[in-house]
Amino acid sequence: MRDAQPSAIFLKDYSVPAFLIDATELRFELGEEATTVHSCLTLRRNPASDNATAGLTLHGAELELLSLAIDGNTLSESQWSVSEETLCIAEVPDQFELRCSTRIYPQKNTSLEGLYKSSGMFCTQCEAEGFRKITYYLDRPDVMSVFTVEILADANTYPVLLSNGNRTDVETLEDGRTRVVWHDPFPKPAYLFALVAGDLQAVEDTFTTCNGRVVELKIYVEQKDLDKCEHAMLSLKNAMRWDEQVYGREYDLDIFNIVAVDDFNMGAMENKSLNIFNTSCVLAKPETTTDAGFQRVEGVVAHEYFHNWSGNRVTCRDWFQLSLKEGFTVFRDAEFSADMGSPTVKRVEDVSLLRSTQFAEDAGPMAHPVRPDSFIEISNFYTVTIYEKGAEVVRMIHTLLGPELFRKGSDLYFERHDGQAVTCEDFVLAMEAASGMDLSQFRRWYELAGTPELDVSGSYDAEQGRYTLTVKQHCPDTPGQTNKPPLHIPFSVALLGEAGALRLNLQGQEADSETADNTEMVLHVTEAQQQFVFSELPEEPVPSLLRGFSAPVKLHFPYRRDQLIALITRDTDGFCRWDACQQLGILEMTAAMESAKAGADYQLSADFSGALAQLLADDSLDKAMLAMMLVLPSEAYLAEVFKPVDVHAIHHARERLRRQLAEALREPLLQTYERCQDAQPYQANAEQIARRSLKNTSLAYLMLLGEEGIAQKAREQFAESQNMTDRLAALTTLVNNEDSAKAEALMSFYQDWQHEPLVINQWFQVQAASSAPGTLEKVKSLMNHPAFDIRNPNKVRALIATFCVQNAVNFHREDGAGYAFLADQVIALNRSNPQIASRLLQPLSKWRKYPEAAQQKMQAELKRILAEPDLSRDVYEVVSKSVSS
Ligand code: B3K
Numbered sequence: 001m002r003d004a005q006p007s008a009i010f011l012k013d014y015s016v017p018a019f020l021i022d023a024t025e026l027r028f029e030l031g032e033e034a035t036t037v038h039s040c041l042t043l044r045r046n047p048a049s050d051n052a053t054a055g056l057t058l059h060g061a062e063l064e065l066l067s068l069a070i071d072g073n074t075l076s077e078s079q080w081s082v083s084e085e086t087l088c089i090a091e092v093p094d095q096f097e098l099r100c101s102t103r104i105y106p107q108k109n110t111s112l113e114g115l116y117k118s119s120g121m122f123c124t125q126c127e128a129e130g131f132r133k134i135t136y137y138l139d140r141p142d143v144m145s146v147f148t149v150e151i152l153a154d155a156n157t158y159p160v161l162l163s164n165g166n167r168t169d170v171e172t173l174e175d176g177r178t179r180v181v182w183h184d185p186f187p188k189p190a191y192l193f194a195l196v197a198g199d200l201q202a203v204e205d206t207f208t209t210c211n212g213r214v215v216e217l218k219i220y221v222e223q224k225d226l227d228k229c230e231h232a233m234l235s236l237k238n239a240m241r242w243d244e245q246v247y248g249r250e251y252d253l254d255i256f257n258i259v260a261v262d263d264f265n266m267g268a269m270e271n272k273s274l275n276i277f278n279t280s281c282v283l284a285k286p287e288t289t290t291d292a293g294f295q296r297v298e299g300v301v302a303h304e305y306f307h308n309w310s311g312n313r314v315t316c317r318d319w320f321q322l323s324l325k326e327g328f329t330v331f332r333d334a335e336f337s338a339d340m341g342s343p344t345v346k347r348v349e350d351v352s353l354l355r356s357t358q359f360a361e362d363a364g365p366m367a368h369p370v371r372p373d374s375f376i377e378i379s380n381f382y383t384v385t386i387y388e389k390g391a392e393v394v395r396m397i398h399t400l401l402g403p404e405l406f407r408k409g410s411d412l413y414f415e416r417h418d419g420q421a422v423t424c425e426d427f428v429l430a431m432e433a434a435s436g437m438d439l440s441q442f443r444r445w446y447e448l449a450g451t452p453e454l455d456v457s458g459s460y461d462a463e464q465g466r467y468t469l470t471v472k473q474h475c476p477d478t479p480g481q482t483n484k485p486p487l488h489i490p491f492s493v494a495l496l497g498e499a500g501a502l503r504l505n506l507q508g509q510e511a512d513s514e515t516a517d518n519t520e521m522v523l524h525v526t527e528a529q530q531q532f533v534f535s536e537l538p539e540e541p542v543p544s545l546l547r548g549f550s551a552p553v554k555l556h557f558p559y560r561r562d563q564l565i566a567l568i569t570r571d572t573d574g575f576c577r578w579d580a581c582q583q584l585g586i587l588e589m590t591a592a593m594e595s596a597k598a599g600a601d602y603q604l605s606a607d608f609s610g611a612l613a614q615l616l617a618d619d620s621l622d623k624a625m626l627a628m629m630l631v632l633p634s635e636a637y638l639a640e641v642f643k644p645v646d647v648h649a650i651h652h653a654r655e656r657l658r659r660q661l662a663e664a665l666r667e668p669l670l671q672t673y674e675r676c677q678d679a680q681p682y683q684a685n686a687e688q689i690a691r692r693s694l695k696n697t698s699l700a701y702l703m704l705l706g707e708e709g710i711a712q713k714a715r716e717q718f719a720e721s722q723n724m725t726d727r728l729a730a731l732t733t734l735v736n737n738e739d740s741a742k743a744e745a746l747m748s749f750y751q752d753w754q755h756e757p758l759v760i761n762q763w764f765q766v767q768a769a770s771s772a773p774g775t776l777e778k779v780k781s782l783m784n785h786p787a788f789d790i791r792n793p794n795k796v797r798a799l800i801a802t803f804c805v806q807n808a809v810n811f812h813r814e815d816g817a818g819y820a821f822l823a824d825q826v827i828a829l830n831r832s833n834p835q836i837a838s839r840l841l842q843p844l845s846k847w848r849k850y851p852e853a854a855q856q857k858m859q860a861e862l863k864r865i866l867a868e869p870d871l872s873r874d875v876y877e878v879v880s881k882s883v884s885s
């Protein structure tokens with residue numbers, strides 16, 4: 001555990017390292033009790049540092065120091081000092097070789113950071129600052145070194161020994177151990193180091209690059225999972241080809257390895273040529289994995305692969321620049337997934353996540369800019385802001401520059417900075433240099449936290465044939481930031497007439513035309529208030545605004561219902577059609593909640609169900625789009641819309657509207673359910689995924705009617721379907737609606753899948769998400785189930801996080817028991833796995849959004865956590881910032 005009251009570090013205090021490490025040689029002796037790490041570092045003073053006499057300070061945590069020598073001379077204890085976090089050697093030459101031996105205990109490492117064991121194998125996770133738990137080092141991304149790694153381990157227990165780069169030597173020793181040597185020719189920061197040792201099998205393939213080089217691809221898994229690697233391999237090859245075609249990026253080594261591990265704090269890690277993956281992000285087969293699971297594998301495999309250029313070849317100077325690699329890489333993987341499947345569906349999914357999760361983060365105590373100014377624990381900053389808002393910032397640059405100039409900019413960025421550790425500013429400078437565009441005001445997106453709001457109004461002057469859009473922007477205050485200046489917001493618009501989008505003639509203002517026929521434009525919103533006047537309009541248009549969600553902002557426009565319905569039924573922008581549906585859903589929710597408050601019954605508006613019926617009747621519509629348009633705004637998004645958030649009122653009103661929709665649309669939903677049945681063998685392609693999505697959305701609605709005939713269909717689907725998407729959808733709806741069938745369905749599902757941990761996680765998830773009363777008690781009892789293990793992050797996420805994040809009515813139980821439960825889990829995990837503990841804590845940190853009575857109970861739990869002794873830096877940062885907000 002770290003200091004009681006850890007302090008923050010600041011971007012403004014950045015200084016270059018006093019030393020550089022040209023070469024890093026490591027020798028690992030892996031043992032069952034302990035592991036010894038011998039390092040030999042070739043160090044020299046950094047010519048760019050202004051301190052030419054500094055002593056050497058290395059990072060280190062939880063290490064047992066065995067020996068230390070400079071240029072072959074062992075140092076005596078008076079020549080060095082160690083603290084909890086550092087090793088200091090006061091006097092060192094300008095250039096020298098440092099040899100250091102340390103002992104570590106991977107078997108006891110439950111934090112899953114550094115070197116640890118997962119299901120019998122050794123593996124590592126070094127980003128951001130885990131390497132210092134392996135050996136003393138300059139553990140910062142701007143120190144890049146060429147690594148040579150020797151691994152010694154028992155040949156029977158650990159037949160596979162892997163590290164970064166190429167294997168240059170292998171031999172069997174007389175003592176029954178194997179010795180291998182790996183050499184990575186690309187200099188890299190320590191956070192990209194990886195080591196794996198275990199009894200693993202590989203699925204193999206090759207990829208021939210655009211220049212004809214053959215790359216050997218291997219996915220290492222446990223024997224039992226060999227049949228679940230095909231999709232990841234295909235995704236990898238697709239990603240490699242796509243990066244060549246879209247970004248001109250070729251892979252740079254002859255080997256690319258992926259290893260799957262059960263115990264992993266996040267999705268995956270882009271270690272140079274040795275990606276380590278959470279099993280949940282690599283294994284997939286139709287019988288065990290849902291469509292969403294297949295898509296996640298594709299997206300994460302691509303994301304990690306793309307990091308080879310955006311992250312590894314060009315890396316971050318310091319961790320304040322994290323979004324440089326993460327925002328850019330998320331943008332790249334999103335475009336890839338869009339190209340592989342349905343672009344509109346992918347966009348809607350991403351915007352939904354941003355609006356529900358990132359907007360909430362931006363409005364809470366942990367709000368921070370895409371490039372933060374300070375942090376206490378960097379692990380807390382792997383956030384939706386850094387990743388998803390960061391990706392939106394890159395997307396906006398793409399929108400402002402257009403695809404060709406953006407590509408010119410990315411080429412220049414990679415060319416200028418290959419092999420360097422750079423900043424977000426370097427990225428923007430490359431984009432400016434390649435395009436000639438001035439992005440000075442745009443840079444504020446990196447500096448300002450908070451979600452900007454756009455208040456837009458429109459007026460039509462029939463006599464002049466003019467339509468005027470008035471746009472006001474403001475960005476709310478966030479911790480440490482008030483009175484923010486205006487941002488440069490790309491605001492994509494079109495004007496719809498009765499017969500389609502109208503030609504845009506914008507007076508005076510500069511704007512880029514998006515389409516050849518001039519029906520869509522990107523307006524540059526740069527001031528606190530601006531007007532845009534469109535002329536030569538023969539009819540009053542319906543404005544289609546923020547097309548494709550062109551900026552991560554909250555848009556307010558006083559749409560009339562008939563205008564929303566016009567957008568739903570005939571906008572040419574898929575995102576705006578979906579969003580108009582959401583906005584109409586919000587109007588319905590508002591009315592339903594007001595009625596409920598007044599003790600009256602609300603009846604769903606006929607124009608809303610009519611519009612949805614019209615969509616259901618339209619065979620030409622993409623089925624996945626239709627499925628998304630049928631779904632009312634999520635409780636999580638509604639919690640961003642209504643203030644204060646009355647989760648119970650939201651849930652009950654929403655459930656009521658869902659039932660009324662099911663009643664109003666019974667016939668078309670039944671027809672849709674039947675129309676989407678499919679006898680073809682399972683494929684994870686866009687067309688089949690869309691069909692299953694629409695079928696299961698229809699089933700979920702129909703089940704609300706409580707009809708035996710429909711319940712029968714759900715039971716049949718559950719018993720007979722051959723793929724996990726349909727089976728799990730049926731299980732979910734049975735659990736939520738069929739008390740009589742629920743227990744049996746859950747039991748048979750468990751019996752069928754008890755040997756597949758990833759499937760059992762879904763079983764935990766379905767139960768934890770149930771809005772039925774008593775779910776908290778159910779979750780607590782499931783924590784004692786033999787399949788549950790609090791040391792495994794996937795299980796914690798499936799059971800505990802699902803309950804706290806996706807089950808608002810039960811988590812926010814009026815007696816506060818949900819809050820106390822979460823605090824107990826955070827306290828338990830604080831010691832064993834601080835990263836998971838701190839992440840789990842987030843729902844409590846948003847206490848300010850809720851009514852007074854809930855606020856007090858949530859705050860009390862936060863204070864209880866804060867009073868715990870030995871709080872990790874991770875938990876301390878979130879809890880202390882939350883309490884004081
Ligand atoms: N770069 C890693 C995240 C590491 C998180 C460390 N706490 C995965 C990714 O974004 O690709």
Ligand code: ZN
Nearest residue numbers: 303307326329
């Ligand atoms: Zn990443």
